[in-house]
Amino acid sequence: MQRVGDAPLQGCLRKMAIEPGTGVQAPARYSLRLGEHYLPLNERLGQPLSLTWTGAIACTHCGRATKKSFAQGYCYPCFKRLAQCDTCIMKPETCHYYQGTCREPEWGEKHCFQPHIVYLANSSGLKVGITRKTQMPTRWLDQGAIQALPILEVDTRQQSGFVEVLFKEAVSDRTNWRAMLKGEVVEMDLRAERDRLFSELSDGLRQLADIHGDSAIRKLDATPLQFDYPVETFPRKITSHNFDKQPQVEGVLQGIKGQYLMLDTGVINLRKFTGYEVAVN
Numbered sequence: 001m002q003r004v005g006d007a008p009l010q011g012c013l014r015k016m017a018i019e020p021g022t023g024v025q026a027p028a029r030y031s032l033r034l035g036e037h038y039l040p041l042n043e044r045l046g047q048p049l050s051l052t053w054t055g056a057i058a059c060t061h062c063g064r065a066t067k068k069s070f071a072q073g074y075c076y077p078c079f080k081r082l083a084q085c086d087t088c089i090m091k092p093e094t095c096h097y098y099q100g101t102c103r104e105p106e107w108g109e110k111h112c113f114q115p116h117i118v119y120l121a122n123s124s125g126l127k128v129g130i131t132r133k134t135q136m137p138t139r140w141l142d143q144g145a146i147q148a149l150p151i152l153e154v155d156t157r158q159q160s161g162f163v164e165v166l167f168k169e170a171v172s173d174r175t176n177w178r179a180m181l182k183g184e185v186v187e188m189d190l191r192a193e194r195d196r197l198f199s200e201l202s203d204g205l206r207q208l209a210d211i212h213g214d215s216a217i218r219k220l221d222a223t224p225l226q227f228d229y230p231v232e233t234f235p236r237k238i239t240s241h242n243f244d245k246q247p248q249v250e251g252v253l254q255g256i257k258g259q260y261l262m263l264d265t266g267v268i269n270l271r272k273f274t275g276y277e278v279a280v281n
């Protein structure tokens with residue numbers, strides 16, 4: 001839907017839509033999503049932007065009104081019922097499908113029993129992560145990574161969890177979001193890091209292959225990806241806006257990275273407020 005005149009757009013926040021830039025050093029293209037509305041953001045750089053929370057929150061899954069948002073956008077009943085809100089999604093090595101206790105076995109079959117990728121990314125330094133194959137490159141853009149390299153492909157989400165646990169012995173699985181937002185991230189040779197980790201963790205990788213089968217965990221020879229973000233000025237000091245404390249967030253838009261808006265008055269992680277009904281001007 002298009003913006004009509006200067007009337008504010010209003011709707012429930014969803015994850016920003018991000019598309020990689022096309023061409024060399026072209027920044028990613030962002031759209032703010034409010035319900036069904038898409039508001040292109042790149043052209044708003046350098047201009048004032050105001051977001052006002054109306055006080056309402058709607059569950060991203062069922063649409064029900066909820067006083068509080070659980071797991072970034074769910075009502076409490078959905079948070080307790082949905083497989084996608086279970087702890088095994090964050091810790092895939094704890095998948096309990098085979099115990100017959102998956103909250104939604106059909107959902108699990110569709111989402112977890114699918115090829116997953118183990119990747120290295122550089123968001124605030126080297127990190128390891130996992131993603132469903134279909135989520136590339138969105139996953140890296142959501143994290144504000146400037147580089148990414150898929151290194152292994154596995155058959156299931158649980159297997160990707162086992163591999164990630166192994167890699168966490170040698171490399172972080174976290175992004176330091178403050179460092180990511182300050183833009184002080186040094187480019188790395190991800191292929192060299194991959195080869196170093198493969199050799200450092202070769203015993204562990206062999207053990208996993210023994211358990212899951214030689215063909216279950218496949219090394220990839222992918223081309224490293226680079227991402228650029230629409231940022232005019234990186235913040236020197238990070239202060240965060242929070243709708244729960246201050247429903248009106250205003251400032252000049254200085255940049256967008258990951259799921260963060262950088263305003264001259266502070267940054268805001270929009271993902272944290274998924275489902276919040278917001279008016280944008």
Ligand SMILES: [Zn+2]
Binds near residue numbers: 075076077
């Ligand atoms: Zn719900």
